[in-house]
Amino acid sequence: MGHAHTSTETKLAKADALCADKGLSLTPLRKRVLELLLESGGPVKAYDLLAALKPDGSAQPPTIYRALDFLTQAGLAHRVEALNAYMACVHGHGDEIAELFICENCGTVREQHAPALPDHTPEGFQISRSVLEHYGRCAQCSNA
C-alpha cells in the first residue's frame, strides 16, 4: 500500500474507530464537518464551513462551533489560533503537541508532531494544551 496519501474515507473510518474507542459519538453532522476539513486539506474558517454545510445559509453559527469543539476535544481537529481557523488532524498525537508551519503567502499548512519540546515549564504549572505555530513562507513561495 505504500505510505501514499490516505483517502478521506479511510481517514473518516479511522475517526469512527477512534471515537468508538473513546466512547464518543461521531454523529453525521460532526462527521460531515470533519469530511469538509479533510477535503480542504488546509485550515478552514468556521463561517466557510457553515456555508459549505448548508449552502442555502440555513445553518446557524452554534452548529459549526459545536461540531468544531467536539472535533478538537476528540483530537480530530486543531484550531489554528493565529488564523482563527480549523484543520483536520489525521494522526493522533498522543501527548505530543502539533507543530504547524503556515505559509502566509499561499496559505498551506504543514503539520508535524513536536517531539519532546524542551521543558521550561514553571514549577508546578500543569499544561493542558499547547500551541506551536510558525508563520512565514514555504519553500515554493520563498523562491517566487
Next chain:
Amino acid sequence: MGHAHTSTETKLAKADALCADKGLSLTPLRKRVLELLLESGGPVKAYDLLAALKPDGSAQPPTIYRALDFLTQAGLAHRVEALNAYMACVHGHGDEIAELFICENCGTVREQHAPALPDHTPEGFQISRSVLEHYGRCAQCSNA
C-alpha cells in the same frame, strides 16, 4: 538596585530608547497604550484598552489596533493568540521566541524566552514569526 521589579517608567524609557534606535516613533498615543499594558502586567483585550484610553467611549477601534500593531512590530508587545489579547514585552527577545504559560484559572501569564527550540522546519521554509503558548493551571491554582 537588585534585579527586583523594574518600574513602569523605566520600562517606558527603555522602549523610547529602543524605538529611537530603530528609527521608530513612539508617539504619545502608542506610549500610553504601552503604559496601560505595562500597568496591567498581564494580557489585556483590545476593547478594554480602548475603554481605558478614553473612558468616555470616544475612541474608535482602529485607534487601538493601530497602536497594538505598532507595538507588536516594534517588539514591545505580544499578541496572545489564543486569548485574543495583548501584553507588554519588556525584554527584547532577539530572535528567540516568546514562550507563554497561561493560567486558565487566574489568567496570569508567565513569559520566558524559548531558547533553541529544536528545529523541525521543513526544507526551505522561512519563519517570520512563531507562537508558543501553553494553557493550563499555574502552581497556585493547581493546589487550590
Next chain:
DNA sequence: CGGTGTTATGTAATAATATGACATCAAGCA
C-alpha cells in the same frame, strides 16, 4: 514663506468571529 509628501490619528460604518439562551428532537431506559 508656501506647497507637497509622508506618517499618524480621528471617525463612521461594517465585517468577521463567537457565544448564550432556550426550544426541539431522538435514543435509551426505568
Next chain:
DNA sequence: TGCTTGATGTCATATTATTACATAACACCG
C-alpha cells in the same frame, strides 16, 4: 409510557477586527 440525556435547531447578541475615507502634524524642498 414517561423521563433523562445528549445532540441539534434557532434566534439573538456579544466580541473582535477591518475598510475606507477625512483630518492633522510635521518635515522637506522650492
